[in-house]
Amino acid sequence: MSENTVTSALHSMGFGRDEMCAHGFRSMASTNLNEQDWDSDLIERQLAHSERNAVRASYDFSAKLPRRREMMQHWANWLDSLTEQLK
Secondary structure, X not given: OXXXXXXXXXXXXXXXXXXXXXXXXXXXHHHHHHHOOOOHHHHHHHOOOOOOXXXXXXXXXXXXXXXXXXXXXXXXXXXXXXXXXXX
């Protein structure tokens, strides 16, 4: 899904450009997951950021999918809890 699609959806829901943008969701997730002490490597891989350490990037091709699934389920549960608080 493109950034423009998300931005358009946000706009149609009444959010202005100064309130929320597509990239804001990535920032919010990264901040929240880091605050909850999730492994920063998992967070960076989930955000599809490339490894900055050239040596490590040359040797480590692991996807760490089981832990990333667990982290994303945790994230989804947190988002669901916010919805419950609004009821």
